Every structure is written in structure tokens, then in C-alpha cells.
Amino acid sequence: MKCNLQVPPRAHHCNICQSCILKRHHHCYLVGKCIGFKNQRYFIVLAFYSVIVSFWGLYLTVVYLRDKWWHTATWSDAILPMTILRCLFGNITAHVTILVFHCYMWAMFGPIAMVYFISQILLIFKGLTLYELAKNVPVRNTASVSKNFQSVFGDFWALNFIIPAQILFRQKEDGCSWNSVKIIQNPPKDVHHHCQIL
Template identity: 55%
Template structure:
């Protein structure tokens, strides 16, 4: 039996052709020039922005914890008995711990497509460089990453694997390349600049829980800071003192106390992050219930998820998904999927435009 000859792909020539193609492409519109500047020339700036956002989050988290425990709760709840204030402080520390734990998981979890020597795809006979245009491999269970050579015509509406020329690997369905992270992300939802990481299959559950706690912390903390400023600094302040540049200038010149300047700065961060977190939490819960991703909605990819709402929730959060919002339930309840097989996700139209959008 004669074995098929496998041709070797010259990745150096592929890289040179890709880079030459991108160099020849000159954006003509204003949006194209801005996109070219942001994606290509602004890559070092995006790294600095990621570190700045993370440092700002850590600074705001720890300083807010300090001011809330030592100043805001004793002042705003001074009419309550000491035990009530004590339990409120315990609640504040609990929310701080949950927010920090989920923030670390969102930041540190690797959401990229893993590289493996197992073949999760199968080249069709006749072409060894790439699969045919409408070839969709049929994945069988318990095959250790291998697939059957049989092509099932009934499964032609399945989402296909695709080859990423930049990462030089085959990406599973619903995985997409991120120009900021420079890798392909499993079940890519979006790139979050506030955490400096992509939200995908492995860290979406932590991002949603973090968004909920940011809603509570932002709105409740914003109310406490506003009440503290109104009762302690409002009488002696002017409207210009609450403009952040003026606040920082007066602090550096010694005309404003450090505590008041810190509380004013925190009020900006709390109201901003709290308002943004409301949008993120509601939108994430909505698209998770539909079994879709923000990327698929933004790109208008015509797919349909036939799973029930409860199945879509378990796909992201694991079993007993509501417990994730009370304690780190991911320790006990793991995700059932592996991020590569989506049996219930079907293509509505099997054409070339859909293939390109995928």
C-alpha cells in the first residue's frame, strides 16, 4: 500500500508573502488609517495601556478598600450599632476578595488555542496544503484528537476548522485571531482593554462574575463617596475642586487634603467602572443565554445555537452555574466542553461569505 506523499509548507515564504501583502495595502479611508495606526504602529502603546489599566485597577481596589473600611462606613453608617458596621465591613472585604480573585483569573488564564501534535483535522486526498473549501471534519468521541476520514454530508452545516496564517495552526470552530493578544482565542468573545486580556472560553465565567461585583462595588461605593464628600468637604469646596485636573493640582500644591483628593478620584473611577460594568454584565448574560458570543454578533455570523438556556449557562459557568456568583464554584464544577467541539451550533447558510466571516 503506497502512502500519500505529504508536501512540506515553506512557512518562511508564507510569512514573507503575508508581510509583503500587508505592506502593499494602504488604507484610503480615515477609519482605515486609524485602524492601521492602532493595530500596527500602536502595538507598543497597547502594551503600555494594558499595564496602565491593570495598575489603575489594583490602585483603585486597595485604596477603595482602605477608605471604605476606615472612613466611609464609620461615617455613612454612624447611626448603626458597632456590630452592624462590623458585618458591613465583612461584606465589603468579601466583595473585594471575590472581585480580586475573578480579576486574577480573567487576567492570568490562557485563552489561546493550545498547540498539540494530535491532528484535530484531516486533510482530504489530493490536497495536502489545505482542506477543500467545503470540507468539515467529522469529529468522533474518544479518538484522542483524531478524526474519521468519512465525510458526512448531513453535517455540512457544522462550523469548520480554519487555518490561521499568522499563528500557523488550525483553529477550531468559534476561535478567532486577536490582533492585540497576537494569538487565536478559543471561543473568542471580545478583547477587554480594562483587564488587558481577551475574553474567551476559559475566562468568560470569571469576567461575568467580576462584572457583577463591579456593578455592586461601583454603585454602592459611588454612593458612599458622594455622601462622604457632601458631609465633610462640600461646604468648603468650589465646583472647580471636583474637576480631576484641579483636584490633582491642589493636592500637589498642598491646598487639599490627601484623603479628600483620594475620595474624589475614587468617585470618578467608581461611577465610571460601575456604569460600564452594568452594560457588560447585562450584555454578557444575554448573549450567554442565547449561546452566542459578542464577536459573532458584531461580525453578523449567521449561526444558530440549538441548546437550551440552561445548557448554555452550564457551558460557560459549569453545573449549578448560579453558585459562581457566591463563591469560586469553578473549583467544584468544571466546564463540560473543551472549547473545540460545538455540536449544537449550526451554520444557517453554507456559502463563501460565511466561510470568510468565520
Template identity: 35%
Template structure:
């Protein structure tokens, strides 16, 4: 079955807003991740483990490891995005048009190319993306067939790192400001916080630490949500767009879905990025699920 589709034209003002979101998302990622590393290594950890050098070393090592793996997966997310971009010059197109099991393809008027199944056009990237899931503003790119594994691991370590920083920050504040797990929790409300700062009861660095803790907590919730939702999509074998449309045409057994995204030995991707573990799928030809 062949069809055509055309992406709705994006207004220049909307596109500029999305471009600014791209820039803001990338800056937020680097600011929070680097800030968490520096604050953890130089402020919160030395304060909490001043009397135990070995524990301090181990916890610093954990923080550095999480930061490195997070950064490596961000780099892979951005780098391998280009492999999911479909262009008229793509050498993959002849394989698609001649491949067995070509079940659905359609033409994209914006790119003037024939697209394989599960391909969607991104107006911000200005390209058709193979097995497009969504546009990630923290990477400034789309999540597709060739970089979905890195996005999932990126969300996992983003949640771990943000939770680690949240715990360290509020434990540090418990010792130097107020206990958030007691009646003193009102001290963390923004009006009270600013009031205490204005009257000189707390210093600006305390206000900054509280705000930093809030950002870490919100980031943990966001990354945890995205990781959980991606795990859900792994079980259903769908992209976000297919899930919203109730499309289950490409649903396969869970292990097949895991191998398709992560390649063989999929758990190794959560230890260190494994770009050489290739998926058994090519992103162009997809098996149709058996009708129930």
C-alpha cells in the same frame, strides 16, 4: 464546510500600543482594587461608622469578601485563558477532527492549524482562541470558552465593588467637603476643585478623594456595561464577533447557554469560583440552531 482565514498583519507600532494597554489595564485593576480596599477599611468606613463598631465590622467584611472574590476570578480569568488557546500541539484537535457534528472548520494561516467553529485568532495573544469573545486588557488575555464564566463574575463583582466604593467615597466627601446631591455639585467640577485647592480652601487629600471617587464611578459604569452586555450575549448564545455579524447559528435555549458557560449549578459561580463544575460542551463541537 471548510475555509481559510488570515488575520490582518498588525503594525509593530500598533502592537506596542496594545501591549502598553495590556500593562496599563492590569496596573489599573490592581491599583484601583487595592486602593478601594485600603481607603475603605482605613478611611471612609471608620469615618462613617465610628460610633457603631458592629456595623463597621460587617461593612469591612463585605468589602474584604468582594475584594477576595474579585481577585480570585481575575486569577481564574488569566489562568484558564491558556486552556482556550489552540495550538498545533493541542490534544483537543484530534477530537475535533474526528468528532461528530463537525459543522465548520477552517485553517488559520497565522497559526498553521485547523480551527474548530467559533474560534478566532488574536494578534495580540498570537494564538487562536476557542469561542473567542474579545481581548480583555484588564486581564491581559482573551475571553474564550474556558474563562468566560470568570470574566462575567469578575465584571459583576467589579461593578459591585466600584459602586460600594463610590457610595462610601462621596458620602465621606459629603461630610467633609460638599454634598454632590445638592447645589454644591459644582464643587466637584475639576476647575472649581483645582481653584479651591490653589487658594488653600481645601487640602490635597480632598482633591485626591474626589478624583478617586470619579475613577470608582467610571469603573462601576464600565463594569456594569460589560456585565450587562455579557448577560445579553448569554441570552442570545453568541460571542461578541458573532453578534456584530448577526450570526445566530449556535443559538440555544437560555438554560443550555448558562450551562455551557458556567457548568451545572451555575449560580454557585457567583459565590465562589467553581472551576470543577465542568461545561457539558467541549468548546470544539457546536450544535447548529434550528432554522426558523
């Protein structure tokens, strides 16, 4: 189906992908695709485990540095530019420099992943997408919170965070018809030329 024909109610155009995406949330540069109906559950689980891995990695790296290196270091050695400079002059090993860099990486990546995870969960609670929220699309969702989670993750939605459950528990909707979602008025349509619905 071409975009310049009739599209499902929650399909929106992405100028980067040059496609219309069912239940489009946003274009994710990290994964190189739009997050929408078909891959939102994977994105949320990725964000969830990224939070866990980032903070656990930060904890383990800090404990290692504290036990093996900190007793010979000064507080300024933990400031990344100083760490790199001292490594270049041979005062700190490359191994320690990489670990200090990892601390900064974990400390930056963990909160970013947490923001994505929490925002996605809050949007599921409301039954909205990030696109609909950002573009102020007048959507009213009458489904329960449980139904909203089943719409994204399928039955037994919490299992998605423990095991890959997408094969066993498919999504309830087809991405084209939304019985419990009403668009109060027609939002302004984007002009779409020669792109396909994904």
C-alpha cells in the same frame, strides 16, 4: 495545533494575541488577554463584582464627603479640575482631592463594568459570542438558556457569583464541538500563520 490547519468551529484568530481562541468574545485590554471559552466565566464574575464595588464605593465616598467636607465647600469644588486647582493653592486638602477623584473614577468605572456584564449575560442568553455578533457570523444555537449558562459556568451556575465554584462545577463542553450550535454557512476564514489555539 497550528491555526493554518483545521480549527474548531468557534475558534477565531486574535491579531493582538497572535493566537486562535476557542469561542472568542473579544480582546480585553484590562486583563491583557482574549476573553473566550476558558476564561469567560471569570470575566463575567469580575464585571459583576466591579459593578457592585464601583457603585458601593461611590456611595460610601459621597456620604463621607457630604458629612465631612460638603458643608464647607461650594458646588464648583466638586468639579475635578477645580478641586485639583484649589488643592494646589491650599484651599482643599489632598485627602479630599483624592476622594473627589475616586468619585469620578467610581462613576466612570461602574457603568462601563455594567455594560460589559449586561452584554455578556445577554450574549449567553442568545448563545452567541461578541465576535460572532460583531462579525455577523451566521450561528444558530438551539440550546436552552439554562444550557447556555451551564456551558459557560457549569452546573449550578449561579454559585459562581457567590463563591469561586469553577473547581466544583466544570464547564459542560470541551470548546471544540458544539452539538447545539450550527454555523449556517462557512464564514470567511482569516489567514492564520504560526499561532496556536488557546
